[in-house]
Amino acid sequence: MTLAQETIRRKRDGLRLADTEIRAFVEGIARGDVSDAQIAAFAMATCWRGMATPEAVALTLAMRDSGAVLDWREADLHGPVVDKHSTGGIGDTVSLVLAPLLAACGCHVPMVSGRGLGHTGGTLDKLEAIPGYAVDVPLDVFRRVVREAGVAIVGAGPALAPADRRLYAVRDLTATVESIPLITASILSKKLAAGLQALALDVKFGNGAFMRDLASARALARSLVETGCGAGLPTEALLTDMNEPLAPAAGNALEVHVAIRHLRGDERSARLDEVVRAFGITLLRQARLARDDDDARARLARALDSGAAAERFARMVSGLGGPTDLLERADQLLPAAPVVREVAAAAGGVVAAIDTRALGLAVVELGGGRRRAEDRIDPAVGLAGLAPLGMRVEPGQPLALVHAATAAAANAAVATVQAAYAVSDTAASPGPLIAGRIVREQG
Structure with missing residues (x-):
C-alpha cells in the first residue's frame, strides 16, 4: 500500500x-x-x-465510496432520479422552488444540500426556519419521503461521503477551499452518493459569488461537468449572474416566504423564475421527460400554475416533520423579526450597482448566517424588498427592508445596505442572467 x-x-x-x-x-x-x-x-x-x-x-x-451509496432501484420509483446544485449566492432560493417543481413533473429529487458558507445562504438553514422540519434524518426516512413526495431536501449526514467531511474541515482552515479539483470532488462525491441519474449545476459568478469573474466560474463549471460525466453521472452546468441578489429577499424565513409565494403564484420574481425554469428545462431534457425545450417549458408552467409543485413542497415539509398547513399559514408559522426598518435611498436616480457580497454579510451580522460552524442562526432576520439593478428610485424611497432582532442591529444593517447600493443618473446595461451552458466536450 x-x-x-x-x-x-x-x-x-x-x-x-x-x-x-x-x-x-x-x-x-x-x-x-x-x-x-x-x-x-x-x-x-x-x-x-x-x-x-x-x-x-x-x-x-x-x-x-467512503460511505453509503444509495440505490434507488430498490425503492420502486416511477421516474428518473435527478438533482441540482448551486455554488452559492445571495437570495438564491432556486432549490426550494425547483425541487418540488421537478417532482410535480415526474422526477424524483433526493437533494443533499448544505448550510450557509461565509456570505452566502444555505438551503438547509432556510428549511430549518420551518418549525419541525428535520434536515438530518436516517436514510430510511430520506428514501420514504423521496418515494412518497417525489422530493426530499436534507443534509448529507454521517453516512454519505464521510471522507469529504474531514477533508473539507481541514481545507476551511488551510486556505485551500478555492482549489477547483477539491471543490469538484466535494460537490460531486455527495451527489454521486445520492444515486442520481442526472445532475445540473448552477455555477455563479459576480460580486456576490465565490467565483468573482466569468472565466473562473467557467473553469469550475468545466471541471464539474467533465468530472461528473467521467464518473458516470450525466452532468450539465449553467453560468448565472450574481452581481445582484437572485430573489428580492435574503435571509432564512424570508426566503421560505419567497419560495411559498412563488409556488402558490402569489408573486414571482422575474430573475428567480428565469433561473428556476432554465434548470427545470435542463433537467427534464436530461431525464428525457420532455421532447424538447418547448415541451419542457410547457410542463413546468402546468406544474406551477396548477398548484402541483406547491402540493409536492407541502408533502415534503410534512414528511420531514414540518407542519401540514405551512402553505396556508406561512405568516403565522414562520418566525418573524420584532424590528423592521426601511433603508431609504439618499438620492434619486437609478440603481446602478449593488455590492451583493455586502448584503450577504449584512445578513450574517444580523444573525442570519455564521461566522463559525458552531454559531446559532436566527431564522427570522434578513433583508426583504431588495431593489433590483435598473430600478428608478426617488429620494427617501425604500431600497430594502431590514428585519432585525434589535434596534441596534437594525441600525447597523441599514447603514450597510445603504452603502451597498449605488444610485446614479444612469445605469449600465446588465449582462445576461444566464451567461452560458457547459456540457461535456466531445472527442
Missing part, C-alpha cells in the same frame, strides 16, 4: 497520481489513519499543482 506521505510528495512534485494511490489516501482519511496534517499537506499540494480530470474523477469516486 502506498504511504500517505509518498502520495503527498508525488502530488507536491507535480506528478499524476494513480487511481489506487488516491483511493488508498481517501480510505485512510475515512478510517482515521491519515492525520489532519497529512490531509492539509495533500490539500495544499493539490491547490498548488492541480489535478487532471482522471485524477479528479478518481478522487470523487473514492470520496463517494
Whole structure:
C-alpha cells in the first residue's frame, strides 16, 4: 500500500497520481489513519499543482465510496432520479422552488444540500426556519419521503461521503477551499452518493459569488461537468449572474416566504423564475421527460400554475416533520423579526450597482448566517424588498427592508445596505442572467 506521505510528495512534485494511490489516501482519511496534517499537506499540494480530470474523477469516486451509496432501484420509483446544485449566492432560493417543481413533473429529487458558507445562504438553514422540519434524518426516512413526495431536501449526514467531511474541515482552515479539483470532488462525491441519474449545476459568478469573474466560474463549471460525466453521472452546468441578489429577499424565513409565494403564484420574481425554469428545462431534457425545450417549458408552467409543485413542497415539509398547513399559514408559522426598518435611498436616480457580497454579510451580522460552524442562526432576520439593478428610485424611497432582532442591529444593517447600493443618473446595461451552458466536450 502506498504511504500517505509518498502520495503527498508525488502530488507536491507535480506528478499524476494513480487511481489506487488516491483511493488508498481517501480510505485512510475515512478510517482515521491519515492525520489532519497529512490531509492539509495533500490539500495544499493539490491547490498548488492541480489535478487532471482522471485524477479528479478518481478522487470523487473514492470520496463517494467512503460511505453509503444509495440505490434507488430498490425503492420502486416511477421516474428518473435527478438533482441540482448551486455554488452559492445571495437570495438564491432556486432549490426550494425547483425541487418540488421537478417532482410535480415526474422526477424524483433526493437533494443533499448544505448550510450557509461565509456570505452566502444555505438551503438547509432556510428549511430549518420551518418549525419541525428535520434536515438530518436516517436514510430510511430520506428514501420514504423521496418515494412518497417525489422530493426530499436534507443534509448529507454521517453516512454519505464521510471522507469529504474531514477533508473539507481541514481545507476551511488551510486556505485551500478555492482549489477547483477539491471543490469538484466535494460537490460531486455527495451527489454521486445520492444515486442520481442526472445532475445540473448552477455555477455563479459576480460580486456576490465565490467565483468573482466569468472565466473562473467557467473553469469550475468545466471541471464539474467533465468530472461528473467521467464518473458516470450525466452532468450539465449553467453560468448565472450574481452581481445582484437572485430573489428580492435574503435571509432564512424570508426566503421560505419567497419560495411559498412563488409556488402558490402569489408573486414571482422575474430573475428567480428565469433561473428556476432554465434548470427545470435542463433537467427534464436530461431525464428525457420532455421532447424538447418547448415541451419542457410547457410542463413546468402546468406544474406551477396548477398548484402541483406547491402540493409536492407541502408533502415534503410534512414528511420531514414540518407542519401540514405551512402553505396556508406561512405568516403565522414562520418566525418573524420584532424590528423592521426601511433603508431609504439618499438620492434619486437609478440603481446602478449593488455590492451583493455586502448584503450577504449584512445578513450574517444580523444573525442570519455564521461566522463559525458552531454559531446559532436566527431564522427570522434578513433583508426583504431588495431593489433590483435598473430600478428608478426617488429620494427617501425604500431600497430594502431590514428585519432585525434589535434596534441596534437594525441600525447597523441599514447603514450597510445603504452603502451597498449605488444610485446614479444612469445605469449600465446588465449582462445576461444566464451567461452560458457547459456540457461535456466531445472527442
